[in-house]
Amino acid sequence: MKFIYTSILLFLISTLSFSQKKNVDSLIVSAIEKKESSYFKLQKHFKRVRFKEDQIEKLLKESQKNNYVIGEIFARNVQGRSHRNVTEYNKSVEKYKEALNLSKEIKSIEAEIVTLNQLGVVCRRQDKIRGALNYHQSALDIILKVENPTNDIKISNSITINSIGNIYLTLGQYERALEKFSESIALQKQLEDRRGLAINHQNIGYAHKNIGDLDLALENYQKSLEYNRLNNDKLGKVICHNSISDILIKQQKYNEAYEYITEVIESAEEIGNRYYLSEVYNTLGWSLLKLNRLKESRGYLDKALKIGIDNNIPSSLVLSYDHLSELNEKEENYKESLDFFKKSIEVKNKTFNAKTIRYVNSLISKYDSEVNNNKIKSLARENEISKLKLLRNRNILIISLVSIALFGVLLYSIYRQRLLKNDKQILLLEQEALRIQMNPHFVFNALNSIKLYIINNEQKNAVYYLNKFSKLIRNILESTTVKEVALSEELKTMNLYMSIENIRFSNEIAYNEKVGDDLNLERIKIPPLVLQPFLENAIWHGLSSKKGEKKVDLTIEKFSKEFIEINIIDNGIGRDAAFKIKSSKSLNRKSIGIDLTKERLKNFSNEFINTYSLEYIDLFDENGKPNGTKVSLKLPIV
Template sequence: MKQFIIIPFLFFISFSCFSQRERYNMDSLIVEAVKQKQNDYYELNRFFKRAKFQKEEIDFFLKESEKNKYPLGEVFAYNLLGRHYRNNSFFEQATEYYLKALEISREIKNVNAEIVTLNQVGVVYRRQDKIRSALNYHQMALELADKVEFPDDDTKVSISISNNSIGNIYLTLKQYQLALEKFKKSILIQEKLGDKRGLAINHQNIGFAFQNLGDIDAALEHYHKSLDYNIENNSDFGKVICHQSISDVLLLQRRYEEAYKYISEVVSISEEIGNQYYTSEVFSTLGYVQLKLDSIKIAEVNLEKGLAIATKHKIPSGINKSNLYLSELYEKKQSYEEAYSYYKKAIEGERKTFNDKNILYVNTLISKYDNEVSENKIKNLAKENEIAKLKLLRNRNVLIIALVSIALLGVLLYSMYRQRLLNNDKKILKLEQEALRIQMNPHFVFNALNSIKLYVINNEQKNAVHYLNKFSKLIRNILESSTVKEVTLSEELKTMNLYMSIENIRFSNEINYIEKVDSNVNSERIKIPPLILQPFLENSIWHGLSSKKGDKEVILTVKKESDEFIQIDITDNGIGRDAAMKIKNSKSLNRKSIGIYLTKERLRNFANEYKNDYSLVYTDLVDEKGKVKGTMVTLKLPIL
C-alpha cells in the first residue's frame, strides 16, 4: 500500500522539478534576449525559435524590457499578450495590448514591428466580424510592406500574411473569386520560401472558398493538403481547423459517420488548446453531426455548449450557427415554438452582422475601385514617361540653342529658346497636375467608399444613398474640371462643399464647415483655376483638425478686396502648424507632399495672364494669452 502512495508522489515531485527547470530555462532565455537588445523584430522572434510562452513568462519579459529600457522587447511582449488573449477569445484585451505594441513600434520607428502588429490587430477585428477595421489595418500593413525597397524573406512573409488576411475578409463578404486571387498571391510567396505553416493556412482558406463556390471535391482536396502540412508541422491548432472544415464538407455530402469520426477526434484537443472561437465551432459541428445521426439528447448538450461559449466570448458567427442548428433540433423534436424562436434569433443575428444585398452592392463598388486603380496606374506610368521625354527634349534644346547662340544671333535665338522652354514647362506642369490627380483619386475614392460602406453594412440606407449621390457629383465635377483651364468661383465653391461633405464622414460629421461669400462678389463671373482650394482645405482637415479634440470648424470666406483682387480666407480652429509639424516628424514614414507646391505653380501660371500677381499668406492664430487657436490661409487672386 505504501508503494502505491510513494510512486505517484515521486512522479509529482519529478514533474514539478521538470516544470521549474523549464521555467528557469525560459527566464534565462528572456534575460539573455533583453541583455542583447536585438533591434530587428524578426531576429528577436527567431531568437526564441517559436517558443511557447506562458502568461507568467510574458509578464516577466515585459517587466525586464521596461526595466532595461528595451522598447522593442516591450513591443514583442505586448504582441505575445495580444496573441494570448486572442487565442482565448478575449478580444477586447487582445486589442488593447496590440494597440500598445503598435504605439511603441511607431515611436521607435521600427517598420518591421509595425507591419507585424498591424496584421495582428486586423486578425482580432476579423475574428469579431468588424470588417471595416480589419480591412483598414491589413491594408496599412500591406502598403507599409510594399514600400520596403529591398524586401527580405521576413517582409515577404508579412506581405503574404496581409494578402491572406484580406482574402479572408473577402470570404466574409462572399466575394470568393476575389478571395482566391488574394490567396494565390499569398501562396506563391509561401511556396518560394517553403513556409509550411503559411501553406497550411492558405490551403485551408482556398478550400473554404471552393466550398462556397459549390466545388466540393476541390474544397476537400485543399482541406486534406492543409491537414497534411499541419501534421508535418505537428500543429494541433491546425488539425482542429482542418478536421472542423472536413466535417462540414462531409455533412454536405451526407457522409455523417465519417463526419462524426473527424470532428470527435479533435474535441479534447480543441478544449486543451483553449481557443474559444474554434472550440465553439467544434461543439456546434459535433452537435449537428449527432443530430443527423439521431442522437438527439447528446446533440442538444453539445449545441448548447457551443452556443454558451460563443455567447460568452461575443462570437457572432458562432452564435448564429448554433441557433440555426438548435432550430433544426427542436423541429425534429416537434417543439415548433422553440424551433421558431431559435430560427428567428439566427436570422436576426445574420441580418445584424451581414446583409447579402448591401454587401454585394458595396463589393461591386470595391471591384470597380480595384479596376480603376489598375487603369490609373497604367495612365500614370504613361504620363510619367511623357514627362521624362519632355524633360529630355528640353535639356537637349538647351544644349542646341546654347551652341547655335554662339555662332548666330544670340539675342534672337535666346528669345526663341526662352519661348520654347516656357512652353515645355507649361506642358510639364499640366502633365504633373494630371499625374497628381490620378494618384490622388484612388486614395480618396478608396477612403470615401470605405466610409460609405459602413453605412451600407449598418443598413443606414438613407445615409448611404445621400452620400453616394454627393460622391458621384464630386467625381463628376472633378472629371469635368480636369478638362478646363478655369471654372467660375461658384462652381469651385460647390465642388469644395461636396469634397468637405465626403471627407467629413470619416470624422463622424464632427467638422462644422461654413462658407461666407460677400454680397458684392459676383461668383458666377469670377474665374479661378479648378480645384485650387482643395489642397488648403485638405491641410486644414488632416494637419489642423485630425489630431484635435473637441469642436472642429473650417470657415471659407470670400470678399472683394478691390476692383482688381478677390481675397479667399480658409480658417480652421486646429492645433496650429508647429504642433502639426511635430506630429508629422514623429511618424515612421513621412511622404513628401507636392500638392501645395503644384498649387503654387498653377497659381503662378494663372496670374501670368493677368495684370497683377497672386499672393499666399499663412497666419498662426492665437488668443489673448498667446495660446494657439488655429491657422488662417489668405489667398489673393487677380480678377482684372
C-alpha cells in the same frame, strides 16, 4: 505500487514544468542582454515558446527597465495574441495599438507591419471588415515601399495578401479570394513556409465549400492537415478536423464526420481558444443531430451557444441557432425551432449591416494590385520632381510644373471620357432593353387577334382592344424617354399588356393584382417595363400548354424597411415540363428580355445601399405534382 507510479509521474511533470519555465526565463534574460534591433530576429529568438501570463509580464517589465523598445513591442503583441486567442478582442486591440504606437515612434518597419496585420485579424474576427481592410492595406503599403525585401518581409507580404483574401471570403467574393490565396501560396512555396501553406489551403477549402465544390474543399482541407501534422500545430489540426467534419456532414457521411471531430475535442478544450472551441462544439453537435443522438447533440450545441453569447462571436451564434432550430424541429418543438431560426436571421442581418457590404466592395476595388502600382509610380514621379527642383533653375521648374498640370488635365479628360462612355453604354443598354422588351411576335399576334374581331364583325371588341393596344404602345414609347416610373404606372401598363395577350387565349387567363395596404405606389419607383418579361414567361412557358383553369397573380408587399417584394405566380405546367416542350420544338422562342432585365435591375440597384434579388420557386400540389412557378423579385426602396 500504484501510489509510487503516480508520485513518480507527478514529479516528472513538475520537473518538466520547472525546466520549461527556467528555459523561458533564460531566453528573456539573453534577449534583454542582446537587445536585438530586428523584430523578426527577436521573434525567432522566442520561436515555439508558449508564454504564460507572468512570463509575458516579466518580458515587458524587463524591456521597459532596460529601455529595450523592440522587446516591449514584442511583449505587447504577445499579450494581444493571448487576449485574441480567448476572444477578449477589446483587450487584444488595446495591446496591439500600444505596440503600433511604439513601432511608429522608433520607426521600426518590421514591427509596424506585423502589428498592423495582427490588428487586421482581430477586426476580421469581430466582423469589423472596414477596419480589417484598412489595417491590412496599410501593412501592404509599407511592404511595397521596401526596395530589397528580406525573406521575413516576403512572408509578411504573403500573410497580408492572405488576410485580404480572407476579407473577400467574409464578403462572399470567393473567386477574388481564391486569386489572393493563389498569389500568397506562390510566395510561400518559394520561401518553404509550411505554416503559411497550411493556412492558405484551409482558406482555399473554405472558398470552394461556399462555391459548392465540396470535393475540392475536402482536398484542400486534407492538404492543410498534412502541413499542420508536419508542423505539429495542435490548433491547426483542430481547425482542419473541424472543417473536414463539416464537409463530411454535407456529404451525408455522418459517422465518418463524427469520428473526425471527436479526435480533436480534447485538444480543442486543452488549447482553450474559445472561437474555435465553439466551432468544434457546433460541428460535433451537428454530427450527433444527423445521427439522431439528440440529447447528446443538444448538450454540445448549448455549450457552443454559451461560448458564442459570452464572447460575442456572431459566426458561432448563427451556427448554434441554425442547428438548434433543426434539432427542435426533429423533436417536434416547432415554436422553439421557429424562435431559434428567427434569432439566426437576426444575427445574420446585424452582421450584414455592420459590414456595410456595398461600401466595402467599392473600397476593395480601389485597393487591388493596379492601384498599388499606381501609388508606386506616383511616388516615383514625386521623387523625380523633387530632384528637378534641386538641379534645375526656376524657369525649367515652371515648365515642368506646367507640363505636369497639362498631363493632369489630359488624364482628367481621359477619365471624363471613360465616365461618359460608361454612361452612354448604360443608356444604350436601357434603350435596347426597352425596344426588345415588347416582343415583335406579341405586336403581330395582338393585331391579328384584333383583326379577327373585325372580320367577325365584332366591332365593340375590336374597338375596345384596339384602344387598349394603342394605350399600351403609347406607354411603351413614353417609357423610352425616362429611366424610372412610378410603380402605379407600371401596374397600369402590365394590366394593358395582360389584356392584349389574353385575346389569344380567349380571355381564359385570370389576371389578378394584389397590393399591400401600407404601400404608396406613387412614391415607389422602378425601371419601366421591368415586369413584362416575367409575365411573358408565365404565359408562354407556364400557361400556353396548360389545359383547364389558367391564372396569373401579381402581388406586391413591403418585405422590410429597405425592400419591397413583387411575386408573379402562375398555375402553369412548371419549369421542367416547359423546358421539355421547348426542347422538343424545332423553332424555339428565344427569351432575351430576362437577361436584359437583370442588367437593368443591376444598374437600377447601384443607386441604392442594397441590391436586388431574383428567385424562381417551383410550386407543387399536395400530391407532389408541379403546380406552377413563382418568381420572387425583391427591389430596394432606400
